[in-house]
Amino acid sequence: MSCCCSTDESRTMASDIPKVESLINEAEKAFTEKFKSKPDVVVFAPGRVNLIGEHTDYNDGFVLPMALPLVTVVVGSKNNTDTCHVLTTNQQCDAPKETDFLIPSKQSLQPGSPKWANYVKGVVQNFKGAVPGFNAVISSSVPLGGGVSSSAALEVGVYTFLEALTGEKTNLQDKALACQKAEHTFSNMPCGIMDQFISVMAKEGSALLIDCRSMEATIVPINDPKIVILITNSNVRHELTGSEYPTRRKQCEEAAKLLGKKSLRDAKLSDIEVLQQKKVDEDIVRRARHVIGEINRTEQAAEALKSKDFTLFGKLMLESHESLRSDYEVSCAELDQLVKAATEVKGVLGSRMTGGGFGGCTVTLVYKDAVNEVINNTKKKYKGKATFYVVTPSAGATVVRGK
Ligand code: GLA
Numbered sequence: 001m002s003c004c005c006s007t008d009e010s011r012t013m014a015s016d017i018p019k020v021e022s023l024i025n026e027a028e029k030a031f032t033e034k035f036k037s038k039p040d041v042v043v044f045a046p047g048r049v050n051l052i053g054e055h056t057d058y059n060d061g062f063v064l065p066m067a068l069p070l071v072t073v074v075v076g077s078k079n080n081t082d083t084c085h086v087l088t089t090n091q092q093c094d095a096p097k098e099t100d101f102l103i104p105s106k107q108s109l110q111p112g113s114p115k116w117a118n119y120v121k122g123v124v125q126n127f128k129g130a131v132p133g134f135n136a137v138i139s140s141s142v143p144l145g146g147g148v149s150s151s152a153a154l155e156v157g158v159y160t161f162l163e164a165l166t167g168e169k170t171n172l173q174d175k176a177l178a179c180q181k182a183e184h185t186f187s188n189m190p191c192g193i194m195d196q197f198i199s200v201m202a203k204e205g206s207a208l209l210i211d212c213r214s215m216e217a218t219i220v221p222i223n224d225p226k227i228v229i230l231i232t233n234s235n236v237r238h239e240l241t242g243s244e245y246p247t248r249r250k251q252c253e254e255a256a257k258l259l260g261k262k263s264l265r266d267a268k269l270s271d272i273e274v275l276q277q278k279k280v281d282e283d284i285v286r287r288a289r290h291v292i293g294e295i296n297r298t299e300q301a302a303e304a305l306k307s308k309d310f311t312l313f314g315k316l317m318l319e320s321h322e323s324l325r326s327d328y329e330v331s332c333a334e335l336d337q338l339v340k341a342a343t344e345v346k347g348v349l350g351s352r353m354t355g356g357g358f359g360g361c362t363v364t365l366v367y368k369d370a371v372n373e374v375i376n377n378t379k380k381k382y383k384g385k386a387t388f389y390v391v392t393p394s395a396g397a398t399v400v401r402g403k
Helices: 020-035 116-126 150-166 172-186 194-201 241-258 271-277 282-306 310-326 333-343 368-381
Strands: 041-050 065-078 083-088 098-102 134-140 206-211 216-221 227-237 348-354 359-367 387-391 398-401
Touching: 020 041, 020 065, 020 083, 020 134, 041 150, 041 194, 041 359, 065 150, 065 194, 065 206, 065 387, 083 116, 098 116, 116 150, 116 172, 134 150, 150 172, 150 194, 150 398, 172 194, 194 206, 206 282, 216 282, 227 333, 227 368, 241 282, 271 282, 282 310, 310 333, 310 348, 310 359, 333 348, 333 359, 333 368, 359 368, 368 387
Parallel strands: 083 134
Antiparallel strands: 041 065, 041 398, 065 134, 083 098, 206 216, 227 359, 227 387, 348 359
């Protein structure tokens, strides 16, 4: 089981990440208090950080994420009724913290309030098997709205819970796709496949290079003891994400159509000139330039990681951030400040925003002996209040108890 971030010799000033065992205890305790029995099933699914390959998944491109030791735990049992009762111990979730709904064979589920329950209902509705009535409790250490996929961790956690409850197993790709569909239809977010895919398939000690067209994944180990991955949460989330994400998707589709390609995965950097000659809207040209460049950078970065060329990897991270800032326009002042503060420190190889953008987290690749200095410098320079996590690549969804 994956657990905490910092071992003794690598003690950093970053926040301690709660151990999975302590989250399980929290969820089991809440379950026993509420339902007066011990849960039969215990599972967890991780959040993720994307090292590079941003806004490329819905363009059939490459991404290079890894799973985090920040996880969502789901515990529960069948209740021999037609109703599902679900409770969350997560203080960041909107109220009420408890909800119930009928199983889909009795009534087709609809999104509503509270918002956190929509991810649960979306997965229950899209589960490939008959869902019995159940009681469940959810606990999580994944920051909400932090750009590290709290929603995918919840979706994949609930799907894994239903598998362990019923014994019905779905193949891993279909499982990720069902969770993505839950997000599209119950939270109205037309996300790509990266977040659910990595939460399902991640391997401890490695990032995955995912080809979002063929859905093939290549394991890329990250195991150099001199290097650490630092996540810095800006603790801001600008409301723009909801409206800007679908707009970016449409602009990419438009660019591909104008080029006569199925998606921007099939375009080359030389196609940017073709768009310019067609006098296409400048925004569309810049969106396409980011995506085409980012797909190339991601393939290069995976090669760099395989050959332990961390200098090249860091350079590609910086180029990625700059392209997301200026061409794709999904960064914000807070994320730019965090990247700048990190790169001022000697020993930092690269730093960039990660996830959808408009707030959330940055990811920084840094020599271990420089990480505390990065944290100090960021505390000094960042206008907001940041949270820091030193993370190791963790496992995908795991059944601790159940079928
Ligand atoms: C969000 C989406 C992902 C991906 C990223 C940007 O996290 O859920 O599918 O598109 O944004 O790379």
